[in-house]
Amino acid sequence: MVSTKIGRLNHIAIAVPDLSEAVKVYRGLLGCIVSEPMALAEHGVTIVFVELDNTKIELLHPLGSDSPIEKFLQKRPGGGVHHICYEVEDVEAAGRQLVQEGARVLGDGPPRIGAHGKPVLFLEPRDFCGTLIELEGA
């Protein structure tokens, strides 16, 4: 039985080396509504939301000395897709089910609270087509 059922794509997160340049691309060149930057110190990122008609893009820039984005940008200095976030109803149950089926969840415990104030888990990219997946609960 599959109890993990992903629903909406919540967002695509793109790590960028220069946030104001990235805002120019999405607001100026591509004509999108883009939020003001928000510093999320506990997540080590400064974030900007780009509104699309059916989902959103999050532009991430490292904040502080221990940012999870820093290492990514060392490997890909021009930026790139950092993760994709899918919504599930119950993120804790989804995590347990995935582990039971042999997939790996990153970290060592229950979901933590993500950038949107909701519980999230990250999945091991090697078990999911080479992409870092964030699951966000309701």
Place this chain on the structure above:
Amino acid sequence: MVSTKIGRLNHIAIAVPDLSEAVKVYRGLLGCIVSEPMALAEHGVTIVFVELDNTKIELLHPLGSDSPIEKFLQKRPGGGVHHICYEVEDVEAAGRQLVQEGARVLGDGPPRIGAHGKPVLFLEPRDFCGTLIELEGA
């Protein structure tokens, strides 16, 4: 004046080294509705659609000896996000406008017909946050 205005995220394309394993991940582990594989010889890919509630994921696997996905997988053997596709009303006008504003469009001419039978253009990743963007017209 901005005439390029992207609307919906049409799809995220993920290049995968093993299509049947990738289908198992999205259908079996993540509980999605996944199409049967379609061979698109003129695009050099075999493709599978994953339905999400608000958009779709396309899983791409190389087809033939000159596939654009082959080189990507040589660099990222485990797979990864290959491109993201945004919808625009008029892809030809959007391409002209982007070039006028100094951004680069890949290829050397008018839009070609993409995998969905609609006109598409690809944008130079170095001008768009390190991501390969496909623009799909109406």
